[in-house]
Amino acid sequence: MAQVVLREVVKTYGNLYAVNHVSLTVEDGEFVALVGPSGCGKTTTLNLVAGLMPISGGDIYIGDTLVNDLDPKDRDIAMVFQNYALYPNKTVFQNLAFPLKMRKLAKPDIERKVMEAAKVLDIVHLLKRLPRELSGGQQQRVALGRALVRDPKVFLMDEPLSNLDAKLRVQMRSELKRFQRDLSATVIYVTHDQLEAVTMADKMAVMSGGVLQQYDSPAQVFDNPVNTFVASFVGSPAMSLVPLTAVTRGTDMSLQSPEGWNLSLSPANARKALSASSDKIVLGARHSTVRLHKQASPGAVPGKVYTVEPTGDITFVQVYLGAAVVVVSLEPSVAISPDEPVWIEFDQNKMHLFDGETTMALKAA
Incomplete structure (x- = not known):
């Protein structure tokens, strides 16, 4: 795992600042949630870290490496999306193995890594099933497993629980946090649900209008909001x-x-x-x-x-x-x-x- 550093990061579309000089540091093994209302710049920030869109200004470091001009495949990151993005015609095992095959790992190494990830996420009994035969929570575990097998420096998660029902979302919050703690994983997690951020994150980055409003522990953000926006957004x-x-x-x-x-x-x-x-x-x-x-x-x-x-x-x-x-x-x-x-x-x-x-x-x- 690795530290992630954003220094004065900017993303513009013409005269519009989607991300406006955002600076923050995600420590090695830390779970950081980017929160804010729709259009605040949180997903754009995540995509800039992932390399899915070009940066307009500033610097992004993953570990000691400046990644501004690196392709996503060269940043050693793994993404977990809202829609799981599983291959419907592949079994769970094949879904987990696919990114390893793309990296041309030997068959014994692929099987070992898949089994290790499946054990961590308690999906060994699902390896022969197709995605359509799984519940929403099981599909989410498979999506996590596909990210886990890559052994990345950083996990980037974009509202991964938003498609689940309320009860399953609460359960998966606990499982995600346990997953992160057990692996000492560096996680950047985007959510519009501030309750998810408060319950899961070591730190919260509250954003509005592309600007980082406050970056601190959930307790500090809750107890000492820096402005009326943060005060009115955090808390239920x-x-x-x-x-x-x-x-x-x-x-x-x-x-x-x-x-x-x-x-x-x-x-x-x-x-x-x-x-x-x-x-x-x-x-x-x-x-x-x-x-x-x-x-x-x-x-x-x-x-x-x-x-x-x-x-x-x-x-x-x-x-x-x-x-x-x-x-x-x-x-x-x-x-x-x-x-x-x-x-x-x-x-x-x-x-x-x-x-x-x-x-x-x-x-x-």
């Missing part, structure tokens, strides 16, 4: 964002809504608000850090219930605070109804503040 449900205005009265600072309510800030949060480029502040809060009261309560602000979504072990409640919507999680035993007036209390130690002009997270000076 996403972080609630409330646009407000900072108001100073003497030595006290509060956030004021267009509807007129005020939320006093702790000294630490006041220092954060003072570092903003204007008086426009966006308050961010995860559902688990917000408390809902049915009566007016000190420090709580008024709202109205919009929807109630029971999920079994937890109930999510969407509350209107003026034009903004705040999601709160409640115990299933709490009775709550749409249009009910409520009061929302934000945890001053766990709330996030963002610059309303730049969208960047604010830090205490």
